[in-house]
Amino acid sequence: MTSSDSLPEPSPDLLPTTRRALLHRLAVAQSDGRVPSLVGAVTRDGRMVWSGARSCVDGHAPDAHTQYRIGSITKPFTAVAVMRLRDEGLLDLADPLEKHLPGTGVGEVTIAQLLSHTAGLAAETPGEWWERSSATLRPGLADVLGEPAQLHPAGRRHHYSNPGYALLGAVVEAHRGAAWADVVQREICVPLGMDRTSAQPQAPHAGAWAVHPWADVLLPEPAEDLGVMAPAGQLWSTAADLCRFAAFLADGDDRVLGAETVREMRTPAVAPEAADWDGGYGLGVQLARRDGRTLAGHTGSLPGFVAGLWVSVADGVAAVALSNSTSGVGPQVAADLVRIVAEAEPAIPKPWRPLTEVDPVLLELAGPWYWGTSVSALRLTADGGMEFGPLSGGGRRSRFRAERDGSWTGLDGYFAGETLRVVRQDGEVTHLDLGSFVFTRQPYDPAAPVPGGVDEGGWRGLP
Structure with missing residues (x-):
């Protein structure tokens, strides 16, 4: 057996051909989109490996x-601050808003519904276009909720709501006793090393521009402070800082949120709209299907700026694209940067390694199990868990985590959250019970409690 220590580690740097392809995509986007400037960056396995600009x-x-101003990429930051409150036991996602922020008039909607844009609230504020007007027009939360504030029944459909995130920012302030921007800085940016992310611009920063649709001329855009709407889109950041945040969205960071909570945020919270089946939304995180891969992140825009951040967890690749024009470059650019790296330099799997300790009782469970005549396989994995699912083809396949009482809890797929129990009689395993399904070592084992019983005549040929 050869030690992996003697093998050279693959270089984290991208190949010259990949780097040129990335720069070419950026250059085409800046030229065809007619934007004053465009910067992009790519991170692989948590490390920024490329950046470029035009x-x-x-x-x-x-x-x-x-x-650059990042617009609604601010929303995942607000969501992280809320999830920290949840993980600390200060709130529950099922809590009605009224419990934490009384008197809004929409107190029956839940924290989870606000995070996932399923509270049914209006998409925008009443009155003037809030992104391009003074925050003094909206001094309080009552000024960002229209009449009626709720357009759809809560929990029934995804309807993107910027005012909903103003409410979430207020929940954070109520619990922390500090301004939303200060909480984001202290609890997220500082631990992740994001020292160039702030609520107000810090030099060097890009200026905001609009490009005339029918002439190559520019118009400066105003950069308004958003006031109580800040949790929906206030932040300024850099490609380098957002690469750090992208790495966090992929793997978590115990100084901010653990990997399990971040995975929860990336899980779809509701079905997408009928016309948008290649997209979705988790808890403060946008989801998309592009080029056969699943992406998580967020897009953002404010007058003078368009931004995109996408992570492919399966590929270990994330990308950021930031531009300073009101239109011209869409979120597809960041997704294309992910695709270029993932296809040109696919992730190299980690070496297979066996279990460090073998439990003979568990090892005895490995192998085929039958539900009726359908065969599934149970396999113990090196991380101390197990995989259970059909021996071939598609079907109900899930990973499981061991519990202290000897049972197993499903982590994903059809059996996520369900309990698998090993049932013994006189010390011998008789069957597995998985959500009431009985799995036996032989098809319709007469010695096991198969629901409905097993015909006493047994298996037979055609008379």
């Missing part, structure tokens, strides 16, 4: 440390 001003291209 600009309409020769010699003045931005870099990965230039701030």
Whole structure:
């Protein structure tokens, strides 16, 4: 057996051909989209491995440390602050808003519904376009909720709501006794090393521009402070900082949120709209299917800026694209940067390694099990868990985690959250019970409690 220590580690740097393909995609986007500047970056396995930029001003291209406004990419930050409250036991996702923020008029909607945009609230605020007008027009929460504030029954459909995130930011402030921006800075940015992410712009930062749709001329866009709407879209950040945040969305960080909670945020919370089956939403995280892969992250826009952040957890690749134009470059650019790296340099699987300890009692469970005449296989894995599912083809396949009482809990798939129990009689295993399904070592084992019983005549040929 050869020690893996003697093998060279693959270089984290991208191949020259991949780097050129990334720069080409960025250059085409900036040119065809007619945007003043565009910066992109890619992270692989948690490390930024490429960044590039294009600009309409020769010699003045931005870099990965230039701030851009990121719009609704702010929402995952607000969601992380809320999930920290949940993990600390200060709230439950099923709690009605009224429990934590009385007097809003929509107190019956839950925290989870606000996070997932299923509370049925209006998409925008009443009155002037809030992204391009002074926050003094909306001094309080009552000023961001229209009449009626709720357009759809809570929990029935996904309806994106910016005011919903203003409410969530207020929940964070109520529990922390501090401004939303200060909480985000202290609890998220500082631990993750994001020292170029802030609620107000810090030099060097890009200016906000609109490009005329029918002429190559520019118009400056105002950069308004969003006031109580800040938790929906206030933040400024850089490509380098957002790469750090993307790595966090993939793997978690115990200083902020553990991996299990981040995985929960990436789990679809509700079915997408009928016309958008390639997209979805978790808890503060957008989900998308692009080029056969699942992406998690968020897009964002404010007058003068468009931003995109996408993570492919399966590929270990994430990308960011930031531009300073009201339109011209869509969120597809960041998704394309992920695709280029994932296809040109597919992830190299980690070496297979066996279990360090073998429990003979568990080892005895490995192998085929029958539900009726359908055969499934149970396999013990090196992480101390198990996989259970059809021996071939599709079907109900899940991973399981061992519990202290000897049972197993499903982690994903059809049996997520369900309990698998090993049933013994006189010390011998008779069957597995999985959500009332009886799995036996032989098809319709007469010695096991098969529901409905087993015909006494046994198996037979055609008369």
